[in-house]
Amino acid sequence: MAPPRIYIRPKPEALAHGGMLTEGQRELLHKQDPRDTPEAQAAHARARDQPAAGYLSAKQALHVEPCAQATGPQGRVAHTVGYNPSDDAYYENARLIPLAQGWRNGVHYEQGIHRKLEYDHEMVYLAREPRQNPIEPAVIEWKLNFFVGGFYPTRVRARLASARFSPNARVMWFARPLRSGEWQRLDAATPTELGQVTDEFIELTPMVATEEYGFVLRARLECSDQDGVSWQKTQLFRQPMDSGCQGEAEVKNLGLEICTDLRPDVARPVVPPPAGNLEGRSLNDTTGSDLTLVAQPPQGSDAQPETFAVHADVVGHYSAHITDQQSGEGKGSSEVKLVDTNPTSVRSMLAYMYDQVASEPGAFQPPSEPAETWALLDLARRYAVTGLTEACEQGLRGQVTVDNADEFGRRARDLGARQLARYCELFPFYHDLAAQEHTARQEYEKSRLAPRHTAANFVRSSQPSNASSSSEDVLPGQTMRGPAFMNRK
Numbered sequence: 001m002a003p004p005r006i007y008i009r010p011k012p013e014a015l016a017h018g019g020m021l022t023e024g025q026r027e028l029l030h031k032q033d034p035r036d037t038p039e040a041q042a043a044h045a046r047a048r049d050q051p052a053a054g055y056l057s058a059k060q061a062l063h064v065e066p067c068a069q070a071t072g073p074q075g076r077v078a079h080t081v082g083y084n085p086s087d088d089a090y091y092e093n094a095r096l097i098p099l100a101q102g103w104r105n106g107v108h109y110e111q112g113i114h115r116k117l118e119y120d121h122e123m124v125y126l127a128r129e130p131r132q133n134p135i136e137p138a139v140i141e142w143k144l145n146f147f148v149g150g151f152y153p154t155r156v157r158a159r160l161a162s163a164r165f166s167p168n169a170r171v172m173w174f175a176r177p178l179r180s181g182e183w184q185r186l187d188a189a190t191p192t193e194l195g196q197v198t199d200e201f202i203e204l205t206p207m208v209a210t211e212e213y214g215f216v217l218r219a220r221l222e223c224s225d226q227d228g229v230s231w232q233k234t235q236l237f238r239q240p241m242d243s244g245c246q247g248e249a250e251v252k253n254l255g256l257e258i259c260t261d262l263r264p265d266v267a268r269p270v271v272p273p274p275a276g277n278l279e280g281r282s283l284n285d286t287t288g289s290d291l292t293l294v295a296q297p298p299q300g301s302d303a304q305p306e307t308f309a310v311h312a313d314v315v316g317h318y319s320a321h322i323t324d325q326q327s328g329e330g331k332g333s334s335e336v337k338l339v340d341t342n343p344t345s346v347r348s349m350l351a352y353m354y355d356q357v358a359s360e361p362g363a364f365q366p367p368s369e370p371a372e373t374w375a376l377l378d379l380a381r382r383y384a385v386t387g388l389t390e391a392c393e394q395g396l397r398g399q400v401t402v403d404n405a406d407e408f409g410r411r412a413r414d415l416g417a418r419q420l421a422r423y424c425e426l427f428p429f430y431h432d433l434a435a436q437e438h439t440a441r442q443e444y445e446k447s448r449l450a451p452r453h454t455a456a457n458f459v460r461s462s463q464p465s466n467a468s469s470s471s472e473d474v475l476p477g478q479t480m481r482g483p484a485f486m487n488r489k
Helices: 012-019 023-030 038-049 312-318 343-358 370-382 388-397 405-414 418-449
Strands: 054-056 060-062 077-084 089-092 109-111 113-118 123-128 138-145 151-160 162-164 169-177 201-203 214-223 234-240 256-264 291-296 306-310 335-339 458-460 486-488
Touching: 113 138, 123 138, 123 214, 138 256, 151 214, 162 169, 169 234, 214 234, 291 312, 291 343, 306 312, 306 343, 312 343, 343 370, 343 388, 370 388, 388 405, 388 418, 405 418
Parallel strands: 291 335
Antiparallel strands: 054 060, 054 138, 077 089, 077 256, 109 138, 113 123, 123 234, 138 214, 151 201, 151 256, 162 234, 169 214, 291 306, 458 486
């Protein structure tokens, strides 16, 4: 499917003299748009080929970018989404091809909002609907949900550009985590000076980065003036009409911009390999090993003891508890008995250690059977094996269902698997929310495909250059490329 295109509605003066363009305008018209370059198209295609990491307002699939890291949990990513009112488009991760066109196509909920094209001052913004009851506030919300990708926001910053033009006008911003119903007011985003656009980045982390999968932003616009233009005295994302990204080499002038750092809900730590030359080290290498581990099953078990030849520096790097139990001295003479352990679990534990040495971190996969993974998780906790607890949590995460979430959560808490316990706690709510959003997304796609326009929807533009329109273009900015004589109402 071809990517959405954004075309800017020509200014009224461009339509003068029967719609004839000047030489400079014709040159600009035929200039290649940077979003038509192979690089921009390739970046757009790469993003679209990725599985969705989340959704914007249950409508637009979101895609994340990896973060360079040397410490901390593996799999950290970043995401940015913003809205440019001049283009009337949403942009993601600084890609020139828009994520979606039309402000409504990224909104979770709105009441009494419209997009205003102010031709007398050549400005554009979102404002209250002129036909709305002047004493009723307008509300608009955006929702970001990363449950489908399994990511928690760890840091959230936002640019929430807004302005007011009367002492009786107020623009108030709020935020809340998805699972919580308590809105928290963002005082730092509230415009104070009349006519001044407040557009500094503000920190939302304390309010929404609470080990949940997403959050909701809300703006509330109200004005008590009774002069007939009170709807215009509260504005979101006000900027010049020519501030779009069309023809630009980079995405800019985002009135709404949300920057989110994320981590996996069940994340493994970055564990560096042991120091020294580890080339050729392998499990049960009898010629180079210097430590023997004996897995002794519990009494009454049908399993037989099993012996493993290992390297003390490898095992000790991941579990000091094991090497501290050494009883012998000198190479080849040390032996440690792992009492009341399942030999299968011990073998998996040692496989994890040697996989970490021989391959990329995170390559180890826990057993496919949940019972074996729970036993390995118990062993990892018992011997404090760095990173193995989290690897087992990742394996068990995929086994959680609505029916067993409570049981898995209880067992996870008993074994100190905090990340898995939190996932089980959140799972029923977000599972239901994901089903609701899937249904809403299907309805949204159907509504986009349904025919909505007839010949009566298209009218000739007769707006003089010094006029100030009080109505919204339903599809603002979407005109044919070049002189635009018709616009949708």
